[in-house]
Amino acid sequence: MGKIIFNARYNSISKIVDSFIENDHYLELITDSNSIISGPRGCGKTTLLKMLTPEAIEIAKEKNLNIQTPSFLGIYIPADKQWLIQHQNIEKKITEKEKYEPIILSLLNANVIIAILNSVRQLINSIECEKEIKVELEFKFIKQIKYTFDLPNEFPNTISSLKLYIYKIVNELNISINKFYYKFISVDEISFNFLSFIDCSFIASSIHDIYYTTINNQELKNSNSPKWALCFDELEISPNWLVKKIIKINFRSANQNLLFKLTATPNADLFDDERYVSKAQIEHDFNIIPCWIYNPTSGKKWKSFCENYILKKYSIENLEEILLKHKFNDAMRYSEKQLKGVTNHSDFREGSILWRILKDLAAEDNDLHDYLVRKEIDPENPKDNSLTSDSVHRKIKPIICFRYYFGKSRSRKAATLLYYGYEYFIELTDGNPRSLLRLANLYDRHLKLKEIVPLQVQANYIYKFAISNYNDFVDDPLGYSNKDYSLKSLIDDLGFALHNIIVKDKFTADPVTSFKLSSSDPAHLRKLVEYGLEIGVFQLVENISIKKIRDITDKKIRLSYRLYPYFNIPKRVYKEKSIMKILKSDFSKHPNLFENGSH
Amino acid sequence: MSKEIIISIISDLHCCHSSAKDSKSSTILFSDKLREPTIEHPIEALKKMINHEALKADYLFCPGDLSDKIDIQGLISGFNFINEIKNEFDCPLFITTGNHDIDSRRKYKEFTSAVYPTKYFTSSYPSKNTLEKQNYWADGYYIFEDANSIILNLNTSHESLNEEDAKKIQIPKPILQRIDSDLKSRDTSKVLIAQFHHHPIKMSNSKLEYRDNDVIENGDKLLEMLIDNNCDLVIHGHKHIPMLTNHNNLPIFSSGSFSSLQNVAEHSGFNTFHQIKLIPNGKSKNLKIKTWIYTMTRGWKQSADPYFWFPPNTGFGSRENVVNLIDKVERAMTKKEKMNFTDFLKEIPEIEFLTPYEQEKLETELKKKSIEFVPKLPLNPDYLTNYSKNG
Secondary structure (H helix, E strand, C coil): CCCCCCCHHHCCHHHHHHHCCCCHHHHHHCCCCEEEEECCCCCCHHHHHHCCCHHHHHHHHHCCCCCCCCCCEEEEECCCHHHHHHHHHHHCCCCCHHHHHHHHHHHHHHHHHHHHHHHHHHHHHHCCCCHHHHHHHHHHHHHHHHHHCCCCCCCCCCHHHHHHHHHHHHHHHHHHHHHHHCCCCCHHHCCCCCCCCCCHHHHHHHHHHHHHHHHHHCCCCCCCCCCEEEEECCHHHCCHHHHHHHHHHHCCCCCCCEEEEEEECCCCCCCCCHHHHHHHHHCCCEEEEECCCCCHHHHHHHHHHHHHHHHHHHCCCCHHHHHCCCCHHHHHHHHCCCCCCCCCCCCCCCCCHHHHHHHHHHHHCHHHHHHHHHCCCCCCCCCCCCCCHHHHHHHHHHHHHHHHHHCCCCCCCCCCCCCCCHHHHHHCCCCCHHHHHHHHHHHHHHHHHCCCCCHHHHHHHHHHHHHHHHHHHHCCCCCCCCCCCCHHHHHHHHHHHHHHHHHCCCCCCCCEEEEEECCCCEHHHHHHHHHHHHHCCEEECCCCCHHHCCCCECCCEEECHHHHHHHCCCCCCCEEEEHHHHHHHHHCCCHHHHCCCEC | CCCCEEEEECCCCCEECCCCCCHHHHECCECCCCCCCHHHCHHHHHHHHHHHCCCCCCEEEECCCCECCCCHHHHHHHHHHHHHHHHHHCCCEEECCCHHHCCCCCCCCCCCCCCHHHHHCCCCCCCCCHHHHHHHHHHCEEEEECCCEEEEEECCCCCCCCHHHHCCCCCCHHHHHHHHHHHHCCCCCCEEEEEECCCCCCCCCCCCCCCCCCCCCCHHHHHHHHHHCCCCEEEEEEEECCEEEEECCEEEEEEECCCECCCCHHHCCCEEEEEEEEEEECCEEEEEEEEEEEECCCEEECCCCCCCCCCCEEEECCCCCHHHHHHHHHHHCCCCCEEEHHHHHHHCHHHHHCCHHHHHHHHHHHHHCCEEEECCHHHCCCEEEEHHHCC
């Protein structure tokens, strides 16, 4: 099995439609408004956008899939890595905005036109009429485009020829940028083209008009002219000012023909002007669709998504019957078979395994002992009662299980038996469809047979899952691996620090499991956290206010649950602490972390 | 000949059992390959395409190499496969022997000669007709004749009885004379098609290399004799690369390989299936050649790439040279922005019978004058456009 098991960018529309499960994000996206889908890598942004394309809508209809379709047609515009490369090449060389912007605009506009032409190709193909009429329609459509944009008469009136022409002028631009980069020409000699000085919405809107006017002139039955939604995927790799420009220009103007659907990472810097954002929101100019779990409601939605996926793929209606309900009681009884004389009672009833563990720990740990005394629980007989059951025992249960399991110098096998069960299957995938597929693939054999998966087998699968997630994150090509302190360093330091806080440090009923950045933290550290948020290493524990979408200072952030079984951290959010305070013991080893100075 | 004749060509199957040495890099046709998914089985996929496109054929040709490295299971299954296609077309099959169908290296010591397995793996190879079979094994050829056609089925591996002889492909002079005399006694108004495995003229493997030591040594004499007998078409296999050569107005068609990967994979080429339509044009014949390429994911389809590997639609026999045609096209399009291709063919029908080289040259030259076929000529154009007239 390859590392990437599902990436919508490389999958055919047909495959995407087949595996698609309609969710609330999709229903929000198909509303007749501009949208920003915000979420880390793998959260399904590309899938959502591709589901809006005419091809996907057509396939869904053909297959009679019960999926609501939008009233508009999505034009899927993949981000061109060329942007990033050219942007990096020239950003240090050209400082004048008026010379720099047309270059990037050209590349954006070329991408938009190519995407529109691909969609128009599909639209023409899907019209029910004689081939000759389609040929004539294409001929007239391109002829009008040539006229409107004053293009040279040097290619036939076909979609494929216009695409080749666009590639040609982009190539000419790229060559002249490279010539400039290597100092063969001056900035004034860069060869701009017709795409350099116009706005993509003007281009798209004009082509929309030309297409539907041509159709109407051909007297085809198709008289409606739906809006086109320009669906920009991975726009985050393009320059920041460009994204802001697209939003600023297009989100407020009420274009009759167009909608804009953009993807963004959770920490994306999208807005220049807070006043504009507030105003735009009030006027319902756009909706922001956060695709991560940030509160109990979004957690419930994720649970429902997972259940639907399992039902669709394996026809399993009650996943809990197969994966069992997670109980620390059962996990500890299984892992601590050496403890004799414990009863089968559940939780902290006298004689039960958890009661015994708490009693043993309290006997050795003064802090825990004192804590119990403070809570009026007898450390010699720490049974629960109606007063303490929820407020104390339930709260400290994961902590004492982890402390006991990993306590002292006990050697443990790699897979931690505390991770298993239905709830863990859902929550460890942390709102990420790609991760859900990865974990479900590990369970595949059992799910197909609809057989109960034993606790130890589950623990093994979950450990494998966590290792593969860890490897993906630390091997990330953009993970600053060339730096003294890379993304891997941060993940390792944070993971081990959080594990130690729970398991080894002084007992507390409210340990630190999440962190915050402050404005005085080193710039490099902030960059690592921002990039980690982008690729899903970290999760925001709240839905960031639109007004300050970029500002992650003082926001509660945690490691992705996908990594918890790797670092052996209990899956529960306790309190947060400054990241510098969590990591402090490691900083002396990485002096370069501070070289960039304060943020 | 008064009627059009359509022939189908399946060459170089190189069928073998999947356990045979290096089989996976040699071929995609295995005797033990499962029939489903149909698209992944070249024969099943071809049957599907034949039915889907309602293809017809008057004759089916197989110019050799049913098996790969004389794999007997491959020989038996390859023969059965080709007969399945023959049954789809319900037409006569002409099959000849390739170098891989002969045990010239004496792999099977239990047999008394190099041709033993080829001769006796079935009673109907290469023909069910006893006389044809006797002639084929005795003299290395037989001639078939029906109301419309004469077909020479020649075994160029006839003398390859050991490894040394297999390296020198030669038609014995007496046999050439006998064929010549046989053909001269036939009705010259019928279409004459000759089929054999090896190539009669040198062919390069790629632009940079020229390693070709298995050409028929006296291929020039063979071709002379065929031209002298008004041969209309020569078909051969062996090279695996589809190619059309004009040899003194005799079309020599080198068939692409149906399922062998040798000489195909290294060129990033495709396995091919061909149909040639012979259209009477006075004393000679014009050809229209259709080619399908195979991919495991799409089955047999005509390529969307006009000039890579071999054009999906091409021809032979135009009497007009390309320079004259350019003039004619330019004149036809002087005042027109666009012209329907069907109407255009009424004015200049020769366009349909251009060879791949002529098609590409014509398109290149016309483009310089802002005239283009849409789509390109090998893709069956919808129209011709002169975009200098736009607006």
